[in-house]
Amino acid sequence: MTETQQPPPRRAVTVNDIARASGVSRATVSLVLRGSPLVHAETRNRVELELKRQGYVYNRGAANLRRRTSSSVALVINDLSNPFFAEFAMGVDEALVGEGYVTLLGSTGESPARQETLLASLMEHSPAGVILSPAEHSDGERLQRLLGPHTAVLVFNRELPGAGYDFLALDNRRGAWLATEHLLARGHRRIAFFGGHADSSSCQQRRQGYADAMIAAGIPPDPRWLIESAPTRVEASQRTVELFAHARAPTAAVCYNDNVALGLKLGLIARGVRPGLDFALTGFDDIPEAAQTTPPLTTIAVEPRARGRQAAELLLQRVRDRDAPTRQVVAPVQLVVRGSSGAPPS
Amino acid sequence: MTETQQPPPRRAVTVNDIARASGVSRATVSLVLRGSPLVHAETRNRVELELKRQGYVYNRGAANLRRRTSSSVALVINDLSNPFFAEFAMGVDEALVGEGYVTLLGSTGESPARQETLLASLMEHSPAGVILSPAEHSDGERLQRLLGPHTAVLVFNRELPGAGYDFLALDNRRGAWLATEHLLARGHRRIAFFGGHADSSSCQQRRQGYADAMIAAGIPPDPRWLIESAPTRVEASQRTVELFAHARAPTAAVCYNDNVALGLKLGLIARGVRPGLDFALTGFDDIPEAAQTTPPLTTIAVEPRARGRQAAELLLQRVRDRDAPTRQVVAPVQLVVRGSSGAPPS
DNA sequence: ACGCATGATTAGATCGATCCAATTATCCAA
DNA sequence: TTGGATAATTGGATCGATCTAATCATGCGT
Numbered sequence: 197m198t199e200t201q202q203p204p205p206r207r208a209v210t211v212n213d214i215a216r217a218s219g220v221s222r223a224t225v226s227l228v229l230r231g232s233p234l235v236h237a238e239t240r241n242r243v244e245l246e247l248k249r250q251g252y253v254y255n256r257g258a259a260n261l262r263r264r265t266s267s268s269v270a271l272v273i274n275d276l277s278n279p280f281f282a283e284f285a286m287g288v289d290e291a292l293v294g295e296g297y298v299t300l301l302g303s304t305g306e307s308p309a310r311q312e313t314l315l316a317s318l319m320e321h322s323p324a325g326v327i328l329s330p331a332e333h334s335d336g337e338r339l340q341r342l343l344g345p346h347t348a349v350l351v352f353n354r355e356l357p358g359a360g361y362d363f364l365a366l367d368n369r370r371g372a373w374l375a376t377e378h379l380l381a382r383g384h385r386r387i388a389f390f391g392g393h394a395d396s397s398s399c400q401q402r403r404q405g406y407a408d409a410m411i412a413a414g415i416p417p418d419p420r421w422l423i424e425s426a427p428t429r430v431e432a433s434q435r436t437v438e439l440f441a442h443a444r445a446p447t448a449a450v451c452y453n454d455n456v457a458l459g460l461k462l463g464l465i466a467r468g469v470r471p472g473l474d475f476a477l478t479g480f481d482d483i484p485e486a487a488q489t490t491p492p493l494t495t496i497a498v499e500p501r502a503r504g505r506q507a508a509e510l511l512l513q514r515v516r517d518r519d520a521p522t523r524q525v526v527a528p529v530q531l532v533v534r535g536s537s538g539a540p541p542s
Numbered sequence: 543m544t545e546t547q548q549p550p551p552r553r554a555v556t557v558n559d560i561a562r563a564s565g566v567s568r569a570t571v572s573l574v575l576r577g578s579p580l581v582h583a584e585t586r587n588r589v590e591l592e593l594k595r596q597g598y599v600y601n602r603g604a605a606n607l608r609r610r611t612s613s614s615v616a617l618v619i620n621d622l623s624n625p626f627f628a629e630f631a632m633g634v635d636e637a638l639v640g641e642g643y644v645t646l647l648g649s650t651g652e653s654p655a656r657q658e659t660l661l662a663s664l665m666e667h668s669p670a671g672v673i674l675s676p677a678e679h680s681d682g683e684r685l686q687r688l689l690g691p692h693t694a695v696l697v698f699n700r701e702l703p704g705a706g707y708d709f710l711a712l713d714n715r716r717g718a719w720l721a722t723e724h725l726l727a728r729g730h731r732r733i734a735f736f737g738g739h740a741d742s743s744s745c746q747q748r749r750q751g752y753a754d755a756m757i758a759a760g761i762p763p764d765p766r767w768l769i770e771s772a773p774t775r776v777e778a779s780q781r782t783v784e785l786f787a788h789a790r791a792p793t794a795a796v797c798y799n800d801n802v803a804l805g806l807k808l809g810l811i812a813r814g815v816r817p818g819l820d821f822a823l824t825g826f827d828d829i830p831e832a833a834q835t836t837p838p839l840t841t842i843a844v845e846p847r848a849r850g851r852q853a854a855e856l857l858l859q860r861v862r863d864r865d866a867p868t869r870q871v872v873a874p875v876q877l878v879v880r881g882s883s884g885a886p887p888s
Numbered sequence: 889a890c891g892c893a894t895g896a897t898t899a900g901a902t903c904g905a906t907c908c909a910a911t912t913a914t915c916c917a918a
Numbered sequence: 919t920t921g922g923a924t925a926a927t928t929g930g931a932t933c934g935a936t937c938t939a940a941t942c943a944t945g946c947g948t
Contacts, residue, residue, distance in 0.1 A: 208668075208692075210904055221928045226906060236926060251690060256666040257603045258904035261933045267546050268667070271647070275632070277830075277847075282628040286621070289649055293660065296546040298667055301617070301647040303635055314639065320602040321614070321644055322554075324546075344597060346554075429834060462834065484623075485831060488775060488804065490811070501623075556934055567898045572936060582896060604934035608903045 209252045218246040229254065266324040269511060270300040272314060273329045279483045280453075280500050281329070284352070287504020288327060295512055297324065304331045315342050325511045329353045332396055348518065350511040352503075355397045362514055362523045364507050368398050371496040371529040372405030375450045375478040378494070378531060380413050384448040384476060384541050388421040388439055390460055391432050392452030399452055402480065406450050421446055429459035436463025447475060447541040454479035454486050454495055461489070461536070476537045491535030498529050555598045564592040575600065612670040615857060616646040618660060619675045625829045626799075626846050627675070630698070633850020634673060641858055643670065650677045661688050671857045675699045678742055694864065696857040698849075701743045708860055708869045710853050714744050717842040717875040718751030721796045721824040724840070724877060726759050730794040730822060730887050734767040734785055736806055737778050738798030745798055748826065752796050767792055775805035782809025793821060793887040800825035800832050800841055807835070807882070822883045837881030844875050 211229070215222045220239060227235050228243040235243075246252075260266055271288050273281045289299045300318055304311040311331045318326070325348035330339070336358040343349055349361040356363075372389075379387050389406045392399035403422065410417045420442055425435045432455070439446060451457035457479035461471045469475050472491035479486055479495035486493040510525065557575070561568040566585060573581050574589045581589075592598075606612055617634050619627045635645045646664055650657040657677045664672070671694035676685070682704040689695055695707040702709075718735075725733050735752045738745030749768065756763045766788055771781045778801070785792060797803035803825035807817045815821050818837035825832055825841035832839040856871060 208904090211906095212904080222905080223907085223928055224926085227927090229905085234926065239926080251687075253668075253690065254666045255607075255668060255904055257668060258607055258933090259906070261601075261604055261607060261935095262904080262906045264933070265546070268646075276622065276628045276635075277625065277632055279623065279625065279628070282622045282625070285647070286623055286649060289622075289647055293648070293663065296663075298664060299647040300614075301631070301635055301645040302639070303632060317639065317642075318644060320600045322599075322601060322603060341597075344599065458834065465836070488808065489835070554934090557936095558934080568935080569898055569937085570896085573897090575935085580896065585896080601934055604903090605936070606903090607905095608934080608936045610903070 208255070209250045210255070211252075213250060214243060214246050214252055217250065218242050260322075266322050267296060268298045268300050268321060268323045269508070270302065270315075270318040270321075270323040270326045270328075272302045272304060272311065272318070272326065274304055274306050274331055276303055278455075279485075280481050280498075283500035284329075284504040284507070287501035287506075288508045289504075290501075291505040291508035291512075295508075297512075306331045308332075308334050312338060312342060315339065319343065319347070323347075324515050325349065327352060327507050327511055328356075330356050332393070346518070348511060348514040350507055350514065352507050353398065360522050362510055362525075364503065364510055364525045364527065366398070366498050366503070367526050367529050368401035369405035369408070371480055371498070371531075372402035372450055373409045374405075374529070374531040375480070375494075375496060376406045376409035378533065379448045379450065379476055379478065379537060380409065382448075382476065382537060382540065384446075385415060386418075386421070386444055386446040386448070386541075387415075388423060388446040388449040389417070390423050390439070390449040390451045390477075391425040391435070391456030392427060394422075394424050402450075402452060418444055420444065425452070425456060425459075427453055427455050429455055429462065432456040432459025433463040433466070436460055436467065440467070448537070449475070449477045451477055451479050454481045454483045454493060457493055457495070457536070458485070458489065461493075472536045472538045478537055482532055486532075487534065491538065494534045494537035495532055496529045497532045498527070503527055554601070555596045556601070559596060560589060560592050560598055563596065564588050606668075612668050613642060614644045614646050614667060614669045615854070616648065616661075616664040616667075616669040616672045616674075618648045618650060618657065618664070618672065620650055620652050620677055622649055625831075626827050626844075629846035630675075630850040630853070633847035633852075634854045635850075636847075637851040637854035637858075641854075643858075652677045654678075654680050658684060658688060661685065665689065665693070669693075671695065671861050673698060673853050673857055674702075676702050678739070692864070694857060694860040696853055696860065698853050699744065706868050708856055708871075710849065710856055710871045710873065712744070712844050712849070713872050713875050714747035715751035715754070717826055717844070717877075718748035718796055719755045720751075720875070720877040721826070721840075721842060722752045722755035724879065725794045725796065725822055725824065725883060726755065728794075728822065728883060728886065730792075731761060732764070732767070732790060732792040732794070732887075733761075734769060734792040734795040735763070736769050736785070736795040736797045736823075737771040737781075737802030738773060740768075740770050748796075748798060764790055766790065771798070771802060771805075773799055773801055775801055775808065778802040778805025779809040779812070782806055782813065786813070794883070795821070795823045797823055797825050800827045800829045800839060803839055803841070803882070804831070804835065807839075818882045818884045824883055828878055832878075833880065837884065840880045840883035841878055842875045843878045844873070849873055 211222045211225045215225045228240050276282050292299050302314040308331050327350045329352045336356045340359045351361045351363045423438050425432045464471045479493045482495045482497035486495050557568045557571045561571045574586050622628050648660045654677050673696045675698045682702045686705045697707045697709045769784050771778045810817045825839045828841045828843035832841050
């Protein structure tokens, strides 16, 4: 309950003012506002004129209080400066405004502590629901307590262990599988999985898809081909050296995501290895930049904006039917072949 | 007044429940909630225990109604998928949560019509204020009518003609001036100003800074050096040809922003012109990618996240003192020299 | 024992819109 | 003319928290 000090109260136009000025009761004005067919056409005109004249603006907060409804949805994500989440947020907002809701934004910066403060604060605004892309190492139990048993919740992207919420995920396994298959088809045999934190569920799933494809091709992945890295360009670039630190150096890499891939690309160039020629790499996400770099990045498209719309729709379905069975939706992904995977193994 | 159909009403825990269960009045519970020193320590404990036990969550909407205050701020921007605005939004949100406010997000996609619908909808949630980065060709009068005379408003980035609102702007003129000076110092004489819509105020200001520097150096800019383009990579890339369509082709370009610069870079490469060697170019914004491309982009850093924080602070000052004189704040910018401007004139 | 200051608590009205049940107006059939 | 159906309107209570002014305790000095 952080307090926000505030201005000298400024009276706004209310239904009462309109009612008085147009000689009807407050109830009638309310009916007009909601377009009820009960009011006489002439009365409606009179009231509507007065509404316009006084510049009335609807107080949705008051209405929501009385009606025990809500017209907002909380959107909690890690980091808007990640284009993947920015696009996702755009999609969410797009779909929500279309349904008459407004988006309450919050970002956690991957900190579970801030995530909890933030959610507590957002809950005080009684949103109709919450779209949550949990920070790493979130405590599912605590979140569940914070959100209460009656809030509609959609979890996105990262699994929230031990919470019976709807869940929208990308098909991480299949995505990594597709990328690996693609590199195998190009003749690569020594393929690394590069980047990501091994303890995050999305990284695990992608590694799984990679491993599946490798094993199906009869190539048990060498543990030295699994390299961790924070999903940032800088760190990915720095870890490049680890790829070549031993005799069975890979000729290609499936990267955790596009950021990592772009970092690796820089690292390769710095070593004099030409990406797309001497070494093949793939990303994940298909951020706008992927198509623009040289060589353009082969990657897995996930259409974050469409995912955002989908998340909003799923959440609203849950809002409308609280008792429907919990849903786990896996969104399909797509391989986009570009120049970065053009290398034949050397 | 779009209606949002809603669920079967679900009762929440209220001050009344707590009051009843702990044998005090609702007023006392309210005092406890706000940490008033009036309540006896023992009573406070009893009430707080009950609050925890029943999992009470504060209904800020109800409180705001009674107190005639608000704990939200509306943030309206064009496009979150533009990293500049995404960073800006992060900064805004960061500063707002720090002050106990919550962010109502809305994006217009540069459409004045959607901007108006959006603002109307947001106003119904009675935000304490609005941070608005207006869509191009916004109608200041109409917006002013929508926002009403009592809303605290901070306009960001683009001037809103004919509205007495606080305004936070980047020092566009000085930024472009710095970039042009830099290229002049490197010996360039034929310098283009590339990209942007000539009717947008930010573009006009940047062109002004460019022209000032050129004229100060005794070089009246050739009209053929002024090339318009939507601020997207694709279009910028396509317009590259116009630079070389005549005899006095430039050897360098000050670009409207980083996106345009990166587009131009692609266009140059496609023509076999090596950016940073055969041709010098500068950007504007310093988006993360600028430092990462090859050659890295010389550009003007504007620190969008810091601008976001600043915008939030300015707005909150306005919220707290509605009658202070209107402010026009120009945020300083900084030249960041990197490889893309390394070309001596050929 | 009384008055009075200080400390704690509370009943009741209030914010702005909505819901409910009740009322008034209107018209047509019998 | 009366009854009853339909159309249009409305007073009063309500959502959950807060404010105001009033009440009830308690202690202290005289």
